[in-house]
Amino acid sequence: MKAFFYERRHEETAERILSVAKKLLLKRGFNDVTVETIAKKAGISRQRLYCYFHGLDEVIYRIQIKNMDAFMCHLKEQLSENKDGSASSRLQNLIDGIFLYQEKHSDDFIFTSDFDSYYRIKKGNETLKEEYERSFQNNEFIESMFSLIQDGITEKEFSSALNPQAASLLWTNLFQLFLERLSIFTVNDEKHSEDELNLLKSEMVKAVFAYLK
Numbered sequence: 312m313k314a315f316f317y318e319r320r321h322e323e324t325a326e327r328i329l330s331v332a333k334k335l336l337l338k339r340g341f342n343d344v345t346v347e348t349i350a351k352k353a354g355i356s357r358q359r360l361y362c363y364f365h366g367l368d369e370v371i372y373r374i375q376i377k378n379m380d381a382f383m384c385h386l387k388e389q390l391s392e393n394k395d396g397s398a399s400s401r402l403q404n405l406i407d408g409i410f411l412y413q414e415k416h417s418d419d420f421i422f423t424s425d426f427d428s429y430y431r432i433k434k435g436n437e438t439l440k441e442e443y444e445r446s447f448q449n450n451e452f453i454e455s456m457f458s459l460i461q462d463g464i465t466e467k468e469f470s471s472a473l474n475p476q477a478a479s480l481l482w483t484n485l486f487q488l489f490l491e492r493l494s495i496f497t498v499n500d501e502k503h504s505e506d507e508l509n510l511l512k513s514e515m516v517k518a519v520f521a522y523l524k
Contacts (some may be wrong), residue, residue, distance in 0.1 A: 389404055390455045399468050460523065
């Protein structure tokens with residue numbers, strides 16, 4: 312029982328550190344936050360923070376991996392909804408879900424935009440990089456997309472010169488480009504207008520379905 316409570320307290324402290332760090336990184340930027348700043352804001356010593364994370368690099372990666380895991384989980388839920396509907400309606404449901412998620416979790420997309428620059432410039436820990444790449448290129452999501460596109464081709468809703476697996480990989484790559492565009496939804500606290508966001512959504516729908524018609 313004691314071990315259970317210790318483990319739970321450990322997890323709660325780790326979550327508090329990541330939550331505090333995320334707010335600081337979003338507010339000040341990745342170059343102006345230190346381990347000392349995070350520890351002080353979290354109400355712990357720098358030495359204690361190192362009991363949870365090896366350093367700032369791991370804190371940043373853990374936040375981003377957590378963001379991507381939550382997002383991919385949402386996408387899988389979207390794909391599972393309306394599973395008895397047509398492939399086209401399931402794909403449209405997925406796109407609608409992406410924009411709804413972005414509206415509710417805009418900070419995650421802003422963090423992703425900042426993280427992309429950090430990821431490209433900083434060498435970083437290779438193990439953390441590999442873990443992040445696996446979270447972003449979620450195999451379960453790609454497999455679900457393959458099944459959806461295969462269903463659409465079988466039902467003659469979609470047609471493609473590519474085989475279903477190649478078409479699903481092409482679609483997920485295109486999908487990632489639009490995610491990158493959404494990740495810079497807020498710049499200097501200025502948001503896209505509703506018209507701009509609707510235009511982006513419209514262009515995403517056109518581009519996605521253009522590869523499947």
